[in-house]
Amino acid sequence: MGAKIRNMEEFAAAVGISRPTVSKYFHDPESVRPTTRARIEAALEKYDYRPNIFAMNQNRKLTKNVGIVVPYLADPFFAEIARILETRCIEAGYRPTLFSSHGSTELECEILDTLRSMKPAGVLLAPLGRATDRKALENFCRHVPTLIFDSSVEEFGIAFVGSDNFQFTRVITDYLCRTGSPPVFFEMKTPANPNAHRRRQAYIQAMEQFGHEPHVVSVPGEGWAFEEIARRGAHEAFEAGQITGDTILCSNDRLAIGLMTACYERGLRVGRTADCAIRVAGMDGHPLSRFTCPPLTTVAHDYENVAQKAATTLFEALREGPGPWKSTRIEGKLVMRDTA
Amino acid sequence: MGAKIRNMEEFAAAVGISRPTVSKYFHDPESVRPTTRARIEAALEKYDYRPNIFAMNQNRKLTKNVGIVVPYLADPFFAEIARILETRCIEAGYRPTLFSSHGSTELECEILDTLRSMKPAGVLLAPLGRATDRKALENFCRHVPTLIFDSSVEEFGIAFVGSDNFQFTRVITDYLCRTGSPPVFFEMKTPANPNAHRRRQAYIQAMEQFGHEPHVVSVPGEGWAFEEIARRGAHEAFEAGQITGDTILCSNDRLAIGLMTACYERGLRVGRTADCAIRVAGMDGHPLSRFTCPPLTTVAHDYENVAQKAATTLFEALREGPGPWKSTRIEGKLVMRDTA
DNA sequence: GCGCAAACTTGTCGCGCGTAAAAAATTTAT
DNA sequence: ATAAATTTTTTACGCGCGACAAGTTTGCGC
Numbered sequence: 001m002g003a004k005i006r007n008m009e010e011f012a013a014a015v016g017i018s019r020p021t022v023s024k025y026f027h028d029p030e031s032v033r034p035t036t037r038a039r040i041e042a043a044l045e046k047y048d049y050r051p052n053i054f055a056m057n058q059n060r061k062l063t064k065n066v067g068i069v070v071p072y073l074a075d076p077f078f079a080e081i082a083r084i085l086e087t088r089c090i091e092a093g094y095r096p097t098l099f100s101s102h103g104s105t106e107l108e109c110e111i112l113d114t115l116r117s118m119k120p121a122g123v124l125l126a127p128l129g130r131a132t133d134r135k136a137l138e139n140f141c142r143h144v145p146t147l148i149f150d151s152s153v154e155e156f157g158i159a160f161v162g163s164d165n166f167q168f169t170r171v172i173t174d175y176l177c178r179t180g181s182p183p184v185f186f187e188m189k190t191p192a193n194p195n196a197h198r199r200r201q202a203y204i205q206a207m208e209q210f211g212h213e214p215h216v217v218s219v220p221g222e223g224w225a226f227e228e229i230a231r232r233g234a235h236e237a238f239e240a241g242q243i244t245g246d247t248i249l250c251s252n253d254r255l256a257i258g259l260m261t262a263c264y265e266r267g268l269r270v271g272r273t274a275d276c277a278i279r280v281a282g283m284d285g286h287p288l289s290r291f292t293c294p295p296l297t298t299v300a301h302d303y304e305n306v307a308q309k310a311a312t313t314l315f316e317a318l319r320e321g322p323g324p325w326k327s328t329r330i331e332g333k334l335v336m337r338d339t340a
Numbered sequence: 341m342g343a344k345i346r347n348m349e350e351f352a353a354a355v356g357i358s359r360p361t362v363s364k365y366f367h368d369p370e371s372v373r374p375t376t377r378a379r380i381e382a383a384l385e386k387y388d389y390r391p392n393i394f395a396m397n398q399n400r401k402l403t404k405n406v407g408i409v410v411p412y413l414a415d416p417f418f419a420e421i422a423r424i425l426e427t428r429c430i431e432a433g434y435r436p437t438l439f440s441s442h443g444s445t446e447l448e449c450e451i452l453d454t455l456r457s458m459k460p461a462g463v464l465l466a467p468l469g470r471a472t473d474r475k476a477l478e479n480f481c482r483h484v485p486t487l488i489f490d491s492s493v494e495e496f497g498i499a500f501v502g503s504d505n506f507q508f509t510r511v512i513t514d515y516l517c518r519t520g521s522p523p524v525f526f527e528m529k530t531p532a533n534p535n536a537h538r539r540r541q542a543y544i545q546a547m548e549q550f551g552h553e554p555h556v557v558s559v560p561g562e563g564w565a566f567e568e569i570a571r572r573g574a575h576e577a578f579e580a581g582q583i584t585g586d587t588i589l590c591s592n593d594r595l596a597i598g599l600m601t602a603c604y605e606r607g608l609r610v611g612r613t614a615d616c617a618i619r620v621a622g623m624d625g626h627p628l629s630r631f632t633c634p635p636l637t638t639v640a641h642d643y644e645n646v647a648q649k650a651a652t653t654l655f656e657a658l659r660e661g662p663g664p665w666k667s668t669r670i671e672g673k674l675v676m677r678d679t680a
Numbered sequence: 681g682c683g684c685a686a687a688c689t690t691g692t693c694g695c696g697c698g699t700a701a702a703a704a705a706t707t708t709a710t
Numbered sequence: 711a712t713a714a715a716t717t718t719t720t721t722a723c724g725c726g727c728g729a730c731a732a733g734t735t736t737g738c739g740c
Contacts, residue, residue: 023698027698055395073422396727627722
């Protein structure tokens with residue numbers, strides 16, 4: 001096989017062309033003549049040479065790196081979005097690197113620092129929300145082309161892509177009102193994510209529009225253990241008689257899952273048939289919402305679309321330079337199942 | 341505030357000490373005199389200088405990078421393990437980078453390539469399993485100190501850390517036999533993960549030991565959509581009369597969740613009380629197993645311990661050089677809940 | 681105060697590649 | 711066949727830092 005290739009110099013020598021041309025090839029394979037490209041790719045098979053990514057990125061004005069940051073990767077929603085985003089980046093020829101803030105402000109700041117030193121072409125960032133260090137994020141956005149997704153933080157970055165929380169809530173509130181008694185809204189008192197506030201507002205607005213009295217139950221709890229917070233909160237709310245009526249709309253599916261567990265523990269049968277005591281609905285289209293017992297009625301994010309839109313918006317901005325800040329909110333789809 | 345710092349040279353000048361000393365500080369803050377350290381750290385606050393990570397890693401013999409690779413990040417088990425591993429790495433002063441193979445052999449190979457070019461100090465890798473390219477992995481392990489976790493691939497890498505599937509299965513089989521009729525084993529015919537085979541073997545062994553006839557139901561399906569595979573497979577198995585007895589042990593919790601959905605759809609009440617038709621148990625201690633209805637009886641991984649052991653084993657090997665290959669299997673804890 | 685080790689400084693080299701400009705070779709159009 | 715356009719080569723420099731060697735200062739125990 002011949003001696004091992006140590007650097008681009010040696011590789012170029014082995015192929016029989018000059019190093020700058022090889023360098024050009026790695027920057028963009030289309031930019032060299034087809035015959036040259038073929039020769040390089042043939043040699044690439046023969047010797048398993050790969051350019052040193054550190055040396056590559058050191059002098060490049062703009063790298064092909066893309067950072068993907070989510071607030072909590074163990075949350076299936078973010079895991080799923082992150083998965084699709086990664087795939088889209090790779091397809092577009094970028095090198096994605098995935099980060100999770102694990103719910104920590106400090107970690108989010110550190111990630112921002114790390115990211116800056118990586119000179120990324122762009123960043124897809126879902127902020128922690130309430131716990132985000134605004135100043136740090138604003139400063140970061142000034143230096144790195146950043147697309148904010150999931151939850152909006154003012155008008156930072158080049159654009160925002162997320163779900164249309166008002167539409168989400170309106171659709172399901174409407175559905176619940178049409179098919180039975182109007183829902184009570186079940187949420188966390190101090191949610192990590194600002195989307196929760198929008199959903200509460202949208203619920204109140206929709207209820208008033210439909211001529212019903214809104215009724216919000218906010219349960220205490222901090223952090224990302226939503227199911228347990230909902231389970232405990234639900235028990236307390238039931239005992240305190242806060243759950244009026246027989247229909248509960250949860251601010252998200254994870255809360256709904258925890259609430260359903262509490263219902264089970266209290267012997268309350270969940271479902272939309274006559275023999276059931278209570279109706280439950282969620283929002284998000286959690287990967288496991290199909291598999292709860294009974295299967296959960298919810299409004300599902302259009303995961304593919306959100307990710308696709310976020311990725312393409314970023315890539316366009318990278319190609320064509322910064323335009324005016326814009327916000328895209330994607331509608332969800334009502335998924336009618338058995339809980340409501 | 342003074343002019344912006346562009347590189348270590350300028351930073352050192354601003355602090356009033358020499359560049360090599362600053363370099364030494366970043367390599368190991370303890371290695372410089374306390375007074376010098378204080379001066380550097382004071383300046384670090386003033387100017388927000390960070391060394392260029394590409395230039396840093398280019399010439400270092402051994403970086404502080406650690407790669408973490410999991411087969412499928414949208415699986416809550418891996419999301420949770422990855423989360424803890426990342427934290428441990430940061431605590432130990434390493435810079436973790438997270439990768440998910442997304443269930444794809446090609447992607448796993450690419451990650452291995454990327455990782456090699458990152459010159460990581462070490463790698464924590466959970467292989468795809470059946471779909472892993474053995475040769476590529478073996479070759480990788482020869483070049484990079486790799487700790488394999490979750491599912492063992494021969495004796496590759498410096499060590500293996502995982503769960504004790506035999507103990508897992510024995511414990512729960514024993515429990516099920518003692519508290520009711522012996523279980524049928526429910527699994528995927530072609531599981532992605534080799535642990536599944538061990539669990540089947542362990543089930544058969546345990547059943548024979550306890551004097552019962554083992555009975556395995558293997559359902560068809562490929563990929564990582566375990567719940568749906570289990571749901572469909574369960575329906576078919578019920579219809580074909582393959583589910584003998586009233587107790588089902590699932591190869592993992594995600595299958596159990598899907599199977600419970602099927603039971604719900606068939607009107608079969610799951611639980612361990614007299615009014616229930618069927619008992620179900622799983623394995624893994626899935627984050628949502630507490631919240632199924634009824635809550636799922638399972639054998640839980642000791643997530644913290646597995647991650648801790650994996651991390652410390654790698655770090656020890658990095659400090660003290662390669663020792664003989666060793667394998668650690670950590671026991672799980674029976675979590676008795678309401679399904680069995 | 682002495683002596684000595686640890687910590688620091690100065691200076692210099694090189695890593696592997698990006699990048700730029702000018703010269704040479706090749707392809708394409710006329 | 712010749713001119714024009716494109717691609718490739720040559721040459722040269724620099725990025726920001728790690729690593730090393732040799733000399734200088736500092737801190738510390740006696």
